[in-house]
Amino acid sequence: MVDDHPMIIEGYQNTLLSTKTDDQELAIDIASTCDMANEMMLASVKHQNPYDILFVDIKLPPSKDGAITSGEDLAKVARDILPDAKIIILTMFNESYRIHNILKTINPDGFLIKSDLTSNELAKAFQTILTNPPYYSSTVNGFLRQSITSDIYVDDKNRKILHLLSQGVKTKNLAEHLNLSLSAVEKRKKQLKELFRIQDGQDESLINEAREKGFL
Amino acid sequence: MSEELNIDSTIVESNKAVLSIYFKRKNNNLFKKLGRETLSLATRINDTTSIAYLNFYFGAYFGRILENDSAYYYYYNAEKIYNALNDNFNSARVLLNMAIIQKNEKDFIGSESNSIKTIPFLESVVSDSSRSKLDIDAAYRSLASVYNNLAIVTKELGNYPKAIEYYNQAISTQRQREDYSPERELLYTNNLAKVYEESGSYEKAIEYFSRLLTETSTMGKDSSFYATVLANYARNKFYLDKEDEELPGLFLSALGVRERIEDKSGIMRGSINLAEYYLVHDSLELAKMYANKAYDIANKYNRNDDELEVLLLLSKIEKGDEALAYTERYIALNDSLHKAERSIRNKFARIEFETERIEEENVQISRERELFLILAIAGMISAFLIYIIISQRVKNKELRFSQEQQKANEEIYNLMLSQQDKIEEGRAKEKKRISEDLHDGILGRLFGTRLSLDSLNRSSDEDAVKNRGQYIEELKAIEQEIRRISHDLNVDFVAGSGYLDIVKTMVENQAEAYGFSYAFKHNDEIDWEGVSNKTKIHFYRMIQESLQNIYKHANAKHVDVSFELKDSQIFLSIVDDGEGFLVNKAKKGIGLKNIKSRVEELKGELFINSQKDAGTSISISVPI
Numbered sequence: 012m013v014d015d016h017p018m019i020i021e022g023y024q025n026t027l028l029s030t031k032t033d034d035q036e037l038a039i040d041i042a043s044t045c046d047m048a049n050e051m052m053l054a055s056v057k058h059q060n061p062y063d064i065l066f067v068d069i070k071l072p073p074s075k076d077g078a079i080t081s082g083e084d085l086a087k088v089a090r091d092i093l094p095d096a097k098i099i100i101l102t103m104f105n106e107s108y109r110i111h112n113i114l115k116t117i118n119p120d121g122f123l124i125k126s127d128l129t130s131n132e133l134a135k136a137f138q139t140i141l142t143n144p145p146y147y148s149s150t151v152n153g154f155l156r157q158s159i160t161s162d163i164y165v166d167d168k169n170r171k172i173l174h175l176l177s178q179g180v181k182t183k184n185l186a187e188h189l190n191l192s193l194s195a196v197e198k199r200k201k202q203l204k205e206l207f208r209i210q211d212g213q214d215e216s217l218i219n220e221a222r223e224k225g226f227l
Numbered sequence: 228m229s230e231e232l233n234i235d236s237t238i239v240e241s242n243k244a245v246l247s248i249y250f251k252r253k254n255n256n257l258f259k260k261l262g263r264e265t266l267s268l269a270t271r272i273n274d275t276t277s278i279a280y281l282n283f284y285f286g287a288y289f290g291r292i293l294e295n296d297s298a299y300y301y302y303y304n305a306e307k308i309y310n311a312l313n314d315n316f317n318s319a320r321v322l323l324n325m326a327i328i329q330k331n332e333k334d335f336i337g338s339e340s341n342s343i344k345t346i347p348f349l350e351s352v353v354s355d356s357s358r359s360k361l362d363i364d365a366a367y368r369s370l371a372s373v374y375n376n377l378a379i380v381t382k383e384l385g386n387y388p389k390a391i392e393y394y395n396q397a398i399s400t401q402r403q404r405e406d407y408s409p410e411r412e413l414l415y416t417n418n419l420a421k422v423y424e425e426s427g428s429y430e431k432a433i434e435y436f437s438r439l440l441t442e443t444s445t446m447g448k449d450s451s452f453y454a455t456v457l458a459n460y461a462r463n464k465f466y467l468d469k470e471d472e473e474l475p476g477l478f479l480s481a482l483g484v485r486e487r488i489e490d491k492s493g494i495m496r497g498s499i500n501l502a503e504y505y506l507v508h509d510s511l512e513l514a515k516m517y518a519n520k521a522y523d524i525a526n527k528y529n530r531n532d533d534e535l536e537v538l539l540l541l542s543k544i545e546k547g548d549e550a551l552a553y554t555e556r557y558i559a560l561n562d563s564l565h566k567a568e569r570s571i572r573n574k575f576a577r578i579e580f581e582t583e584r585i586e587e588e589n590v591q592i593s594r595e596r597e598l599f600l601i602l603a604i605a606g607m608i609s610a611f612l613i614y615i616i617i618s619q620r621v622k623n624k625e626l627r628f629s630q631e632q633q634k635a636n637e638e639i640y641n642l643m644l645s646q647q648d649k650i651e652e653g654r655a656k657e658k659k660r661i662s663e664d665l666h667d668g669i670l671g672r673l674f675g676t677r678l679s680l681d682s683l684n685r686s687s688d689e690d691a692v693k694n695r696g697q698y699i700e701e702l703k704a705i706e707q708e709i710r711r712i713s714h715d716l717n718v719d720f721v722a723g724s725g726y727l728d729i730v731k732t733m734v735e736n737q738a739e740a741y742g743f744s745y746a747f748k749h750n751d752e753i754d755w756e757g758v759s760n761k762t763k764i765h766f767y768r769m770i771q772e773s774l775q776n777i778y779k780h781a782n783a784k785h786v787d788v789s790f791e792l793k794d795s796q797i798f799l800s801i802v803d804d805g806e807g808f809l810v811n812k813a814k815k816g817i818g819l820k821n822i823k824s825r826v827e828e829l830k831g832e833l834f835i836n837s838q839k840d841a842g843t844s845i846s847i848s849v850p851i
Contacts (some may be wrong), residue, residue: 016671018701022678025694029682103670125674130681131259179655 013048013085014039014068014101019125023066023133030134044072045079052092061093064140066181069102069113086117095141101125107226108174110154113165120144122151157225163206165226170198176200177218235272239265243277243323246284258288279308283321296571297330300578304329307582315364319348320369326376332571335380337573342377349649353403364405371400375415378422387426390714392417394562412508413443417456424459429467436460454493462500469507495524495533502540514544531564558671639729639764646725662713669705676701726755726763727790733771734788741778743803748789753797758851766799766849771820773801773845781843796831797851802844807837822847 020041031037040055040062042048048071057062067089069082079085086098099121100113108121113122120216123133127148139146147155165173168189175188182200186193204212207220221227242265244846250256262285269277282813283304289298302325309318322345329338352358352366376392397415410421436459443453448796478501485493498521505514508546518540525534535557542553679696683691732749738745756764770788778781783805791798821843831849 014671016675018672018675019673019678022675022682025679026682029685103666103674126670128674128678130678130684133678179658 012039012044012066013043013071013082014066015043016068017041019068022130024027026130026133027137029176030130030137033139045074045085048160049074049079049088050053050084052089056092062070062096065089065093066098067098067100067109067119068126069100069104069109083113083116090117096226097121097144098125099136099140103127105150106177107154107158110151111158114151114155119214121146123148124150125169126150134137154225161224161225163226165203165206170202172196172199172220173203173221173227176214182214235268236274237268239272239274239277242268244677247279247345249313250284250288253291255288255292259594260461264286279305279312279314281307283317286324290324290328295332296578297445298573299325299328299575300582303579303582312759316352316366318365319345319352319373322348323369323373323376326373326380326634329575330376330383332381332575333383333568334572334575335383337572337575339377339384342373342380352646352814354402360405363743365403367400367665367754368406368408368411368767371397371404371411371415373798374400375418378415378418382422382425387422394422395780397422411438413452417452417459420457424619425462429463432463433460433467436463451485451488451490451493454481454490454497457481458493458500465500465504470505472629475504477499491524492530495521495528495530498524499533499536499540502537502544506544515541518544531538531560535560535564556736610725635768636764640760640765642729643726643760643763645727650725661712661716664715669708669712672701672705672708676705725756729790730770733767734774734786737771737774737778738786741774743777744785746785746787746789748787750790750792752792753754753790754811758797762797762829762849762851766797766847769822769825769847770798771799776819777803777805777843778802780808783842793848796850798846798848800844802847807839807841807843809839810835810837 012023014020014023020043024039027037027039038053042051048067050067052062065081067085067086071082071085073080079088082100082102086100089096089098097120098117100117100119101123102109102113103125104110105124105126110122110124115121121136121144123136123146127150132148136146136148168191171189172185175185176182180188182196183193185191185196189196191199200214200217203221204217207217207224209216209220218227241257242261244257246262246265249255249261255844262281264554265708266281266285268277269281270620282301285558286298286300286302286305287690289295300322306318306321309315311813322341325437326338326341329335329341349366349370353370355363355365359364374397378390378397381393382390387759394415400417400662401411401415416435416439420432423429423435424434438455439456440453440460441448443450443456450642457477457483461474461481463476465474472567478497482494482497482501485497496793498517502514502517502521505511518537522534522541524530525537538553538557538560540620542550542557544550545553680695727749734747735747774786777786781803783803785804787800787802789798790799791800823833826847826849829849834848835843837843
């Protein structure tokens with residue numbers, strides 16, 4: 012279990028331990044930074060006792076060498092070195108952009124938004140993932156539902172633009188975040204506004220509409 | 228001006244007519260006065276013909292009153308003008324008059340030269356068929372006079388044959404006249420005969436004279452000319468044969484005619500003849516009587532040549548000491564006459580020379596005047612240009628100054644805008660930090676606590692109760708955390724300090740540059756966000772300018788700058804510990820004026836307090 016809040020790990024532990032079936036043995040290792048997690052994963056491989064399940068939080072203090080900056084990166088590394096392990100992503104982030112990203116890049120076996128969770132649900136998720144992955148929490152399901160049924164297609168960069176705009180990032184700074192030229196950013200914004208049928212051309216209206224449609 | 232010109236030339240013409248009357252009537256003073264006026268008028272209107280004419284008249288006038296050098300001067304001027312006008316006729320006439328004066332003053336060579344000059348001019352006139360009969364006649368008359376003059380002059384120079392030739396020419400020229408004058412011919416003939424006399428050809432002379440006598444007697448025996456001819460005839464007979472029977476009868480009868488008509492000069496000449504006659508015939512008493520008679524007239528009328536002749540005679544008549552006395556007087560008179568002649572000759576030359584020089588000087592002066600005028604105009608133009616340049620420079624300076632003011636204002640404005648940007652950035656960052664704090668910190672902990680409590684909910688054993696208690700404590704901690712963040716939100720460090728930062732930075736920099744210590748106080752109650760940019764800029768500039776003034780004049784060691792809020796007015800006060808100044812006298816200087824105008828713009832009030840060596844305080848209050 013990788014999370015930088017010890018309180019949360021305690022929660023997980025308590026929940027799992029109190030809901031496990033009798034024939035299950037849980038051996039839990041805890042890491043609070045990317046470096047720690049990385050080391051422990053490598054060690055488990057070395058000791059020929061690879062982890063079966065990984066609980067990974069997205070928001071983590073990055074590794075010292077800066078190679079692993081978040082839970083996402085950590086999960087990618089895990090896929091490399093522990094190909095058989097099941098990865099459960101747990102995160103506070105409920106923005107659809109991030110959800111979309113994580114699904115695409117990690118394709119986790121479990122994707123749980125922390126605010127959705129009760130201990131019951133966590134237990135259920137755990138058991139499901141053991142036997143019959145994947146398990147997504149309700150927010151993620153809602154996102155998937157919306158993204159499949161909606162006829163508005165928003166590509167990754169555009170999702171990022173919407174996300175950053177909603178964070179209050181100024182348009183001129185978007186270019187840096189996205190590695191795009193300012194004119195490219197402007198073009199995409201215009202596309203988005205057309206896509207979401209924004210009448211008054213305001214960024215705020217775009218954000219509101221996108222949020223309503225579940226893209227934010 | 229052309230009207231004036233017309234009036235003036237009419238005046239000149241009418242004056243000329245009056246002048247000729249004065250001349251004829253010999254009203255010398257009136258002539259001279261009017262002549263001078265007319266001459267200057269004619270000069271002013273540049274009537275060259277009249278100028279020449281008047282000069283000619285003046286020449287004649289002076290010639291008549293025997294001021295020969297003045298006469299010569301005027302004739303010379305007239306001749307120059309006529310020559311320039313190519314008026315040959317009048318040129319010649321003037322030259323003739325000049326020649327005659329020169330002959331009278333014994334400048335024979337000059338006279339000969341001028342006389343010869345006239346001949347081609349006069350000949351061109353007489354051969355010019357377009358000329359009027361009157362003109363041609365006048366030209367012949369003048370030409371005859373010229374030959375007469377030449378004859379006299381060459382005779383005096385001792386060339387008798389030439390003289391005779393000239394007389395003959397004079398006579399033949401005279402005969403060509405339409406208005407032939409017999410008197411003139413007689414006169415010329417008389418003079419011709421005298422040449423024969425002087426050259427010693429007495430018989431020839433007698434021949435001419437006796438013929439003349441016959442012709443003259445028809446004119447009347449009481450004319451002075453008749454007496455002259457008679458006397459000449461008698462004298463030549465005397466020179467030919469002093470025992471001639473008709474003498475002294477002829478002499479006496481000639482003298483008698485002269486005495487009757489009171490011809491003084493004739494009487495004198497007649498007396499000389501008789502004195503000579505009686506001297507030769509040894510009648511010394513008679514000779515002396517007539518000699519003295521002649522001398523009296525000669526002396527009285529200043530007939531110098533005759534006086535000489537008589538003195539010589541007397542020296543021969545008298546004996547011993549008296550004779551010597553006469554001789555000496557003769558020598559003395561002769562010498563002084565020669566001197567006078569020479570000086571007159573020189574005078575004529577000098578008149579010509581000086582006249583030319585005066586003209587040169589006039590040309591020079593007018594050239595100088597032109598130059599001066601050009602320089603004056605150039606000077607005025609350059610002064611004007613300099614004035615324009617200077618006034619332009621002043622205008623430029625003013626413009627530059629107001630531009631600089633403008634730039635300074637803009638700078639501050641931009642400073643403030645960028646400061647505002649920074650404030651907003653700072654705020655945004657702060658917001659983000661708080662948001663992150665909330666999200667990462669609080670939410671995470673809450674979630675963990677909730678999850679744990681939830682799982683503990685299943686069991687109710689003692690352990691579970693203890694654990695739950697722990698988690699409840701945890702919840703309390705989380706509450707505090709939230710409170711802290713909420714409090715953080717309230718404290719807005721960022722607001723309002725932007726403007727003051729700018730001011731403080733400026734005061735700090737200036738104080739360091741100018742070398743005095745500073746203290747900057749500000750009242751936190753002042754809401755700088757609500758204060759207009761204009762006010763903020765003016766405050767900024769006033770502080771800046773005051774600091775500069777303090778540096779320039781006050782020699783202070785410490786400056787206090789402070790903002791206070793009182794009765795909804797912002798008070799800016801700047802206090803220094805420098806030399807102080809007399810407030811009334813400090814009206815000059817741009818610094819204070821600027822501050823004043825800024826305060827007026829803000830509709831505020833300005834208080835200046837200063838004492839010598841006790842420092843200065845400037846206080847500005849602006850309503851908000």
